[in-house]
Amino acid sequence: MQQHSYRRWITLAIISFSGGVSFDLAYLRYIYQIPMAKFMGFSNTEIGLIMSTFGITAIILYAPSGVIADKFSHRKMITSAMIITGILGLLMMTYPPLWAMLLIQVAFAITTILMLWSVSIKAASMLGDHSEQGKIMGWMEGLRGVGVMSLAVFTMWAFSRFASDDPNSLKTVILIYSVVYIALGILCWFFVSDGVSHEVKTTDRQKKTFQLSDILSVLRISTTWYCSMIILGVYTIYAILSYSTNYLTEMYGMSLVAASYMGIVINKIFRAMCGPLGGLITTYSRVKSPTRVIQILSVIGALALIALLATNHHPQSVAVGIGLILLLGFTCYASRGLYFACPGEAKTPTFIMGTTVGICSVIGFLPDVFVYPIVGYWQDTLPAAEAYRNMWMMGLGAMCMVMVFTFLLYKKIRATEVPLSQTGSPSQASGA
Template sequence: MSAIAPEKTTKSIDWSKWIRFALLVMAGGTIYKLSNLKDAFYVPMQEAMGLSHTEIGTLLSVNSIVATALFVVGGYLADRFSTRVLIPLGLVGCGALGLFLSTFPGFNTLLVVFALLAVCSDCLVWPALLKSIRQLGGSKEQGRLFGLLEGGRGVVDTAVAFSALGIFVWLGSGVGGFRAAIAFYAVLDIAVGVLLFLLLRNQTSENPTPRKHKAGLAEIWRAAKLPQLWWVSFMVYVVYCGLTYFIPYLTYVYGLPVALVGAYGIINQYGLKILGGPIGGVLVDKVFKGASRYIRLGFLCLIPVVAVLLLLPADPGSQIPAMIVTLLFSLIIFTMRGVFWAPMDEVGIPEETSGTAFGIACLVGYAPGMFAFIVYGSILDANPGAAGYHIVFIVLAALALVGALVSSGLVRVAQARRAAVEVPSNSWT
């Protein structure tokens, strides 16, 4: 009888772990829908709100500037307060802002709304969510957990975005449909926030977060002393920002209709997370035995894909090849995005200050959002037609090369730490 009890306990702990994981995936899959309307509704944003490429880029940049300024604050809050409070509060706040956004306020008001969306999502929710994911598994599970987070978010993202696109098309693919799609995102955020507040309560009370250390200036400085870790995430994200422009590229250069491009945008930005996140996680844990080495290879693989994209004729006859090549590029990015937080364990960041560390990682890693969309959008406005998009794609290839070089530095840091850990073990034996 005594031998059976531990098995039951283990099963109970596993169920609790995966229930918490599923709830966190729900939060991660809904929190950014409103600030990333451009993923499925880039062209409707231009038409219904009267926005240029540069103005959309400005909204995204303002959102990212505020997020970047508050990431460390969010990490500090994640080390101090319960996820049961932070995550639902951020979701409900985003939902309230979304209901206002559906009234189509003027551009200056939109700047304020996108700034406040960053406060709710990037300060209150994201660092707390990343810390919660890291605490769910040991060092050998980090790649899989973060990969499954990205894949799970892809499932939620895809289902939610296709539902919003269905509403948009059902109501005529016009201004009314776009307004209803925004309201749908907003109501869903509020509903998920309330659900998480109710269901996370028992989980957090049964498995409280250790409080051996509270984040202070010493912990912030300790977490900041590994620039390779932060710059790898920076390079992944600056290239990821370029995926946004595959949507207008296929619309204006290859002539895809708005509804079809909307479906492509959902697959490109969300659906590929379903494949990319888990694939990246398995490759990191089972094949490469480290996230940094895989990320280096991923950057190198992007360069020939861009070369093929540039060689394709810019005419409607190449619609399908263009869609396939851009989706391949996006898939590689999502395998990298799914694991670009996993090196946190490789370089020895302590778990009790991981909220602060994730805040710093987000501060640097998501910083490209402050300028990349404005830069890419300005290039497109200054170079109409296929030429502007080709310039953007060349920039992405150059950034991928830089990313591979930065990743090599992180590989060396991880190898040095691994050797330092193994030496005492070998000398003991």
């Protein structure tokens, strides 16, 4: 491994870039909702339906993606996933009707979730031994953010080269993403290994993870539900932040290009920067508990949402609006960097950790299903001020939920610390 150190870091970069940018066409609305409505002819409600179609399919596919990672060649799966995603992008570039876009979104979920999600994480983890997992996963998250941010800035620059009413502007953005996906797929074929060399050693242990009895035991643990609801609340804010471009355009009168650049800052750059910051806070501050840090961040996020509600009907200073959204973004993305640390802090036994994370993902990522059609409906049927007031109220409810369940989880963790120190049994610490 050491003599090929340079190659494994190149491989890690390729896997990270692929895993990060592969979602960008499925989530094109995050930056380009207004151009999608203008050039593709979809209403905001229909765009919300397009997004929820991907979300519903993704929720179904998160769990079996782990089986795919264990059973099939990593090189073949990642390569085919990226190339097929690129080809789907070329179909999307033709501005298809709604029914075809819904089918494309289902296909995007198959390639990015079923074929790529768990495979990319496992392929990256196999680039080092147990002692290097923290370093590799940290770099993976950072490189994902860099890839997403760089491609978003480049496509936004390309988009801005066209006249505001030129439909080729959005087609060019989709084309760039498609070409990059196919190129990354080709690179994956030459750099990613099959990933089957260690399967014999782990087969028995992995089989236990997929037993129905283990899934039921995870569902009986109260901390599983606490962690799931924390993720659900944070991820609701993450989905709401994707409307930042629309909010700044409709409420503050920012130009589409300027608001889109702010969307990149909020949804891409902050994502790359703030995730690692959450880990730094738990490492170097007096608050060592990830659960407590998320709780503190949720209080700050709730205050930012209250301020957004207070300024919603009479927006005056765009700087204040941007500042509040950036503050909310910081609390969201820092929490996203920590919420999968909560099951470990709750002393979840190692042999059911994978199952726990899978169940938390299914429940926690449900906002992909309901947020977009609801907010899209509000945008289409209500005045802008009322639509965004409802959106911020939804976010405030989500933050309150995070505060409640971080309190319950931290209370559970503290209550089990004494029994754990006396008995040394992790199962007692994570029981219902």
